[in-house]
Amino acid sequence: MVTVYEKKLVYEKKVGLSRRELLKRGGVGALLVISGSAVISPEHAWGLETSALKPETMATLIQAARDIYPHDQVPDKYYAIAVKGHDETAAKDPAHKELIEKGIAELDKKAGKGGYRGLGWEEQRVALLTDIEKTPFFQAVRGGLVVSLYNQKEVWPIFGYEGESYSKGGYIARGFNDIEWL
Amino acid sequence: MAASFDLKNDGVVVIIGSGAGGGTLGNELAQKGIDVVILEAGARHELEDFINDEWDSFTQLAWKDKRTTSGDWRVAKDFPNLPAWIVKSVGGSTTHWAGASLRFQEHEFKAATTYGKVKGANLVDWPVTLAEMEPYYAKAEAKMGVTGTNNWPRLPGNNNFKVLKAGADKLGYKECHTGNMAINSVERDDRNSCQQTGFCFQGCKWGAKWSTLYTEIPKGEATGHLEVRPNSMVIKINHDASGKVTGVVYGDKDGKLQEQKARIVAVAGNSIESPRLLLNSESSKFPHGLANSSGQVGKNYMRHTTGSVYAIFDKPVHMYRGTTMAGIIRDEARHDPSRGFVGGYEMETLSLGLPFMAAFLNPGGWGRSFTTALDHYDHMAGLWIVGEDMPREENRITLHKDEKDEHGMPIADVHFDDHPNDEAMRNHAYKQGQALYAAVGATRTFPTPPYPSTHNLGTNRMSEKAEDGVVNKHGQSHDIKNLFVSDGSQFTSGAAENPTLTIVTLAIRQADYIAAQMSAKTI
Numbered sequence: 024m025v026t027v028y029e030k031k032l033v034y035e036k037k038v039g040l041s042r043r044e045l046l047k048r049g050g051v052g053a054l055l056v057i058s059g060s061a062v063i064s065p066e067h068a069w070g071l072e073t074s075a076l077k078p079e080t081m082a083t084l085i086q087a088a089r090d091i092y093p094h095d096q097v098p099d100k101y102y103a104i105a106v107k108g109h110d111e112t113a114a115k116d117p118a119h120k121e122l123i124e125k126g127i128a129e130l131d132k133k134a135g136k137g138g139y140r141g142l143g144w145e146e147q148r149v150a151l152l153t154d155i156e157k158t159p160f161f162q163a164v165r166g167g168l169v170v171s172l173y174n175q176k177e178v179w180p181i182f183g184y185e186g187e188s189y190s191k192g193g194y195i196a197r198g199f200n201d202i203e204w205l
Numbered sequence: 206m207a208a209s210f211d212l213k214n215d216g217v218v219v220i221i222g223s224g225a226g227g228g229t230l231g232n233e234l235a236q237k238g239i240d241v242v243i244l245e246a247g248a249r250h251e252l253e254d255f256i257n258d259e260w261d262s263f264t265q266l267a268w269k270d271k272r273t274t275s276g277d278w279r280v281a282k283d284f285p286n287l288p289a290w291i292v293k294s295v296g297g298s299t300t301h302w303a304g305a306s307l308r309f310q311e312h313e314f315k316a317a318t319t320y321g322k323v324k325g326a327n328l329v330d331w332p333v334t335l336a337e338m339e340p341y342y343a344k345a346e347a348k349m350g351v352t353g354t355n356n357w358p359r360l361p362g363n364n365n366f367k368v369l370k371a372g373a374d375k376l377g378y379k380e381c382h383t384g385n386m387a388i389n390s391v392e393r394d395d396r397n398s399c400q401q402t403g404f405c406f407q408g409c410k411w412g413a414k415w416s417t418l419y420t421e422i423p424k425g426e427a428t429g430h431l432e433v434r435p436n437s438m439v440i441k442i443n444h445d446a447s448g449k450v451t452g453v454v455y456g457d458k459d460g461k462l463q464e465q466k467a468r469i470v471a472v473a474g475n476s477i478e479s480p481r482l483l484l485n486s487e488s489s490k491f492p493h494g495l496a497n498s499s500g501q502v503g504k505n506y507m508r509h510t511t512g513s514v515y516a517i518f519d520k521p522v523h524m525y526r527g528t529t530m531a532g533i534i535r536d537e538a539r540h541d542p543s544r545g546f547v548g549g550y551e552m553e554t555l556s557l558g559l560p561f562m563a564a565f566l567n568p569g570g571w572g573r574s575f576t577t578a579l580d581h582y583d584h585m586a587g588l589w590i591v592g593e594d595m596p597r598e599e600n601r602i603t604l605h606k607d608e609k610d611e612h613g614m615p616i617a618d619v620h621f622d623d624h625p626n627d628e629a630m631r632n633h634a635y636k637q638g639q640a641l642y643a644a645v646g647a648t649r650t651f652p653t654p655p656y657p658s659t660h661n662l663g664t665n666r667m668s669e670k671a672e673d674g675v676v677n678k679h680g681q682s683h684d685i686k687n688l689f690v691s692d693g694s695q696f697t698s699g700a701a702e703n704p705t706l707t708i709v710t711l712a713i714r715q716a717d718y719i720a721a722q723m724s725a726k727t728i
Contacts (some may be wrong), residue, residue: 091571094580149572156571165571173563173579174260183583184525184559187257189410193400194363199527202364204520205371205645 055082055099055140064099071103075113075120080127083139084109084164087130090148091165092172096181105172106164119163126160207426207433210242215466217242218719219453220473221439221482224297225708226692227473228417229348231433232425233716239723240430242465243422244437244455246474247293252419255300255408259561262407266300268293272477273605276621279654283568288619289508290657291475295435296418298475298659299705300408303530304386304415305553306351307702308342311335312540313548313593316698319540320547325624326595327505331697332669332678338710345710349387349415350394358390359383360399363527365554368518368586372641373534380535384553387415387706388528394420401527403556437463440614442470442486442495442688450495450688456612469687469719469728471680473712476506476661476694480602481617483665483675496682496690499672502665503603505596506619507699508658510627513555514638515566515587516647517578522586524556530589537592537637538701546629549701550592552638557587565656578651586642590634591660593699595624602664660704665694679718680711687728691715 056063062082063070073081081103088102113120131138133151142148155161172178179186188194210217218234220227223245231243247268256262267290274281274288281288292298312319314335317328346354353359360383362370373381388409389398396419397411405414412419425431436458443464444450452466472479480503484494494502532554539549557565559582567575578585600622604615623631635652642650668674671683680695682688691712693704700707722728 092576093573094576096580165569169563170260170560174560179559182559182579183521183523185523186558188402188404188526189257193402193411194526195399195401197526198523199363199401199403200361200367202367202522204518205367 055085057082062103067098067100069100069103071107073110076110076123080124081106081110083127083130084123086140086148087127087152087164088168088172090145090152092168093145094181097178101172101175101178104175105168108167108171109164122160122163126155126158126164129155129160206429208240208429208431210240210432212463212465214240215451216240216468217466218469218471219244219465219467220471220691221453222246222297222473222475222478222692223295223417223422223433224292224473224475224692225299225302225417225705226712227471228296228299228421229709229712230471230473230691230716231431232417232421233713234719235425235428235430237716237720238428238430239720241425241432242467243431243433244439244453244465245295245297245433245435246438246478247295247435249295249433249435250300250408252408252410252412255410257402257404257407257410259407259558262404266292266294266408270610271608271616273608273616273618274620275618276600278621278623280657281621283654284657287657289475289477289661290659291661295422295433296416299416300418301406302659302705303405303703304388304528305530305533305703306346306349306385306387306706307551309335309338309700309702309707310538313698313700314338316548316593323547323595323626325597326626327598328596329668329673329697332667338714341710341714342706344713345706348420348713349706349709350389351385351387351706352383352390353385357393360386360388360390360528360531362532363401363554364522365524365527365556365586366532368522368524368645369532369534369552369554369588369641372645375644376637376641378534378536382533383531384533386528386531388531389413396420399528403525403527403529405529438612439474439482440485440612442482444488444490444495444685448490448685450685460611462612469689469723471689471691472665473691475692476664477602477617477619479690479692479694480664481604481614484602484604485614496665496675496684496688498684499674501673501675504598504601505663505666506600506602506621506661507594507596507663507696508621509660509662509699510550510590510592510594510630511655512590512631512635513587513653514590514635514642515578515585515651515653516639516642517581517649518584518586518645518647521583523583524554524586525558529556530554537634544633546626546633548593548626548630550590550630550634551701551703552588552590552634555587555589566651566653568654578649588638588641590631590638591701591703592630592634593701594627596663596666596698597622597624660693660699662693662696662699662704665690667695667697680715681718689715689719
């Protein structure tokens with residue numbers, strides 16, 4: 024099972040890592056760290072436990088997800104939720120596990136020393152993704168994301184989408200024609 | 206009370222499908238005292254079951270059974286197993302449709318005569334004229350509560366319409382308004398008026414938008430002459446030695462095969478399923494499928510020349526608020542070959558929620574070019590292009606050679622190649638749409654490719670001569686007197702207008718014809 028847990032954690036105690044250790048281990052921008060079977064975002068107090076995929080793989084997958092659909096105003100947590108289905112599928116389907124693990128390993132290899140997450144600029148990482156965009160691995164990741172990222176109700180307000188409206192009586196009294204700048 | 210008819214009752218009219226064609230025909234016949242069984246492949250979801258959520262609603266209502274695609278249309282690449290976005294549920298695609306209800310123009314019934322010889326197009330004139338259709342159009346508009354007719358006011362314009370109208374004014378377009386919509390602008394027919402909820406495609410929970418689900422069907426059921434049998438997937442139409450159809454075989458809700466006897470069969474399963482069923486009903490007497498002596502069953506598949514234009518502005522729009530398609534520009538719907546193509550197109554407001562915008566804005570797209578568009582979702586306006594496409598014999602529905610569905614029926618393959626006329630029209634419309642939004646100050650515009658087809662037409666077309674098509678001017682098959690086609694597959698050509706009003710009009714007209722023929726005992 025994959026769980027995304029969220030709590031106000033004091034990261035030094037909860038995950039047994041010192042701040043110095045965190046910074047030393049840190050991936051891109053020191054945002055995601057690996058501890059045991061989990062990917063942790065100490066800055067934002069959430070973690071993702073993996074069951075089938077390596078937590079390093081999951082961390083790279085989260086970064087790749089952001090590079091595929093980069094929205095600077097969307098926190099990593101939602102990218103983590105968007106890709107956690109791959110861990111669930113991998114737990115049931117060895118072929119899927121291999122697809123993801125091999126795909127990520129290939130990305131890391133292409134990236135050279137420091138791996139995919141070690142590349143400092145989005146352009147560098149996107150160049151690697153562009154090289155593999157025809158592969159089943161990339162298509163599986165991108166195709167899943169287009170639903171799993173954008174269908175999270177929690178992200179809709181970030182984009183200004185209000186979602187369900189029937190229970191609020193529609194927009195007839197809530198701004199269906201409130202445009203003023205024309 | 207809804208009727209319940211015995212499987213062996215061979216006096217009933219069996220209608221396959223409960224959407225705009227089938228649902229309307231069923232009620233019209235029931236009102237005349239004729240016994241009708243509607244077999245609907247989907248389940249019965251009432252309006253309170255509808256969901257204001259794009260993916261959840263899609264899961265609830267859409268026809269998701271596997272289909273395959275081929276041809277050079279982009280849908281085949283982007284959505285290889287979803288050529289059409291239509292509905293499998295009681296009410297058919299009238300649960301999902303946007304409500305735009307436009308009469309065809311006079312010349313569109315005479316496409317071959319008006320457009321002349323178009324290379325690579327299989328055009329013929331309709332065997333009916335606008336003049337013959339007008340009294341029935343009037344009946345359909347009255348039945349459906351079409352705004353801008355019968356003194357019903359048009360809907361108020363939402364934000365997306367206001368942007369469209371401002372652009373239309375800047376470009377000098379003259380005919381721009383909130384449309385002729387089968388959506389109540391005032392309470393009528395025991396249904397609510399539009400509450401500007403913005404989920405027209407997901408089923409109108411207010412019942413303000415006309416759907417056979419909560420108009421024609423319950424009215425027909427109230428006569429005691431109509432039974433709607435949901436979860437009933439028809440796989441074959443049977444006939445006797447004389448060639449008359451005698452009943453249909455369907456998989457019931459438990460997957461068991463049943464045969465419903467019939468005096469008359471009317472096929473109304475939309476333009477992919479209807480020809481699929483006729484083709485699958487082949488027999489030693491009809492080796493190429495029923496009603497197919499012309500070889501035209503499944504051919505001439507049309508889907509309208511479509512596309513969308515979305516635009517981003519430096520100030521908010523909130524296009525998703527309010528009636529999705531209540532906004533139209535009709536100036537380009539004329540036939541004017543000086544633009545480089547025959548026929549015309551409408552421009553209609555359109556919006557998608559964030560989840561579907563992500564899926565449809567540029568399928569397969571990724572990276573910042575794509576995501577910066579979505580970043581400004583609430584600053585977007587959008588319009589849909591819907592124009593006449595050319596019928597082509599090679600654009601067709603066929604039975605898949607290997608793959609079968611759960612009932613053992615071959616799945617449908619949908620082949621479509623864009624005609625050069627379609628491409629010229631789409632490019633013209635993209636240019637006009639982008640110019641329109643630029644004129645209002647858009648900072649970025651997106652010529653968005655066609656979605657899976659919502660308007661599926663022409664695969665059992667009407668023709669004057671039996672060798673040119675499948676059915677006559679009443680939707681009666683040229684080959685078999687008691688076999689009818691009652692959906693958009695009988696369209697001879699596509700016209701520029703959204704098809705539902707014309708499907709309903711043809712169904713009302715067909716009901717009169719069937720009743721008269723039954724009285725005269727010719728069928």
